[in-house]
Amino acid sequence: MRNNSVNRASLLVSVLLMSSALAACASGNNNDAGGSSDAAPSGSTASASSPSSTSADQKDPVTIKMFNRVNADVVIDKNPVVEEAGKLANVKLEIEAPPINNYVDKLQVVMASGDLPDLIYNWGTAGNGADANMEKWAQNGLLEPLDDKIANYPNLMKNITPEMWDAVKSVNDGKTYIIPRTNVVNHWGYMINQQWLDKLGLKAPTNLEEFTNVARAFAKNDPDGNGKADTYGLSLSGPDLGRNTIWNATNFLTAAFDLPVVDGVKDTDGQYKIREKMSGYIPYLTYLKQLNDEKLIDPEFLINKIYVDTEKLNQYKVGIVYGHQYAVLGNISKLPDSEKIFSYHGVLKDEKGVASDWVTPAMWGGWMIPKGSKKVDDVLKFLDWGNTAEANTLFQLGVKGLTYDSYDPATKAVVRTADQTAKLSTLTSPYMTPANAINGDGASIANADTPERLAIYKKQLDEALAQMTAVNVPAVRSPKILNLNGTIPDLVKKKDDKEIAYITGSIDEQQFKDFLEKEWYPATADAEKEYVDFMNSLGK
């Protein structure tokens, strides 16, 4: 009986074997361990559906498969904005847009697969797209060098500055594999509670002395009127706990010490140096120590995650946080009527009365073309159109009649109904733009949907720009200085900890300087030399 049963059961074995195969798939389905691939570039697979062309002026639209990073709410299929772009640029756009939070994961899989789209967006880690991934893909022969072609495209040459082109060149072979996606120029400064200022009879500070007085008043004079000493002058935040918040967009404060938060700027003596050797470094940390000792700064300013400072601003716990010209209107999403509560101002002046507005090349990743693609010129032609005001307006505002009624490019005033506004977010977003700015400016300003808001934005920006002196900072392509976190991670961590220890009073100034002299300077000497040589080679 038992054997008979076993024999019958064995009939199921064939199904079982099939199931085993599925089990094999299942065990690894959540494993994200990357595998390598020969990844031989196959060129564009999209070319099969349309003729390849180098001058598609009056020809049938060329199909361009675009791999882009687009927010989830935008509907890609049968999108009228995409269709309109296709008409204007004489292309048929097929957009593949993975989730923005896992964009790099999917991009790496696609690049490894060898089956590459015609146009690939690389987000990059430095904002310019020319990151380690790009260097790796270029070295592996997956990307088309574009140096001998880009000069033929006038809009690319006009809208993308020489600094941007320099910024994306490969550090390995000096070639251009990425067309920068231009972005709006951010003028970093600070956002302050204007209502508190008005209540206390103060003005927005323009130098360190005024700033200290305002911070003190915010912390000590009960600006929220609740009778409790529960407010602070300012707060900071950082994108992650591995990097000190004191260097995250704190231009508004460091400018008072002539201490740039970005590499690529000379010290007051006209020499390039690493930040820790600059004349304003210790004074800046000492000033933060003073703010901390006097309890003028949010006690959690060293550990706040990004946006926590803004939340504290919105909670009326702190009065000042960092911000750029779009910060006040942008904050309307978090706190309605923000423009009536807060105001934006430029960086503080230094001792000489100069407020340095360090402006880095404004890029938001860039576009890559696969090696051997038959559509290089078609894609470049599309990107050339993408760098026009026409394209920028289309991708930022949508289609006239559908997502807005009228638009004045001079004032950027947009008239749209509530229904059109609702449609806009499902049809396009800044993520869709081939270039997010033309000559450093976008077609629209987020939340500037009334003349009053637009006027507030312009007034505050004009005042900030009038106060500040723009300093164009070139992109630093010095691998060693950019990669200290990778080469000496423990010492970088130790240096960060020492900065915090000095600010919080755990060590004194001499102990901190001893650390710099004995450990930090020797360990970074090689990187500093490469950095200084690179900067001097630019002749700026």
Place this chain on the structure above:
Amino acid sequence: MNIRSRSDKAFDTVNYAVITLFALLCLFPFVYVAAYSVTPYTDYLAHPLRMIPTHVEFGAYRQIFKMSVLWTGYRNTIVITVAGVALNIFLLLITAYPLSKPDLKGRNVILLLITFTMFFNGGLIPNFYLIRSLDMYNTLWSLILPGALGAYNLILMKSFIGSIPPSLEESASLDGANELTILARIIVPLSKPAIATFVIFHAVTQWNTFFNAIIYTSKRDLWPLMLIVRDLVVDSGGVARDVLDAGNSGVTEFTIKMAIIIFSTLPIILIFPFMQKYFLKGMLIGSIKG
């Protein structure tokens, strides 16, 4: 006569207190998110930990109900969850049952092959190639089939079926039942706790699927709910903000995020209590050696 000593009572009291505290800690995130999904943001700013709304506002839910992408995600997730669970249970039963027979020819080899997949797999890129070459790329099958039969669950199921007394099968055979009848009439009814457990395990896994969808799909109308939710909720540029702007509703990004989380987890939270008794029984599968 009460034979419990004072120390026993004290121990029970401490035990209950710790367990209650732990339960409250588990409950806290849900209550927090639920409360602030219906609380005006200004109230949250004023009292970030109060959690009991002074007045309730459903504006955030009205906003997210307008998001077609969430409804599409719901549809996809329900499809891959229902189909995935049905397939998973079917495959578990028809695979585990023959493997539970100790004298099945080649049983050890097959078990070895199955166990092998618990420790070794092709990796991300080969799996991507496999899905493409099977023409499953950009289909919901790519989110159902690769996880349809897990080796670990299969071994647990085999152990459970193996613990059912063979005499029950033998008596059924004497009555003329074939293997499929025995499976359907004897094994399946007796395996209900195990099946319920695997239903919950797999349903939760399928409901939370997002990484496979990133790799195996490129069309947005195939995205499962959790992939969309992740993109909406994680700070990244703010679809929630776009929704807010679109509606011009006065509802803030924070409140919309809270509402999205509740909206996406509610079904699985509602189903769990009905399956809990089976789940608790099933948790003991494989814990007792026969």
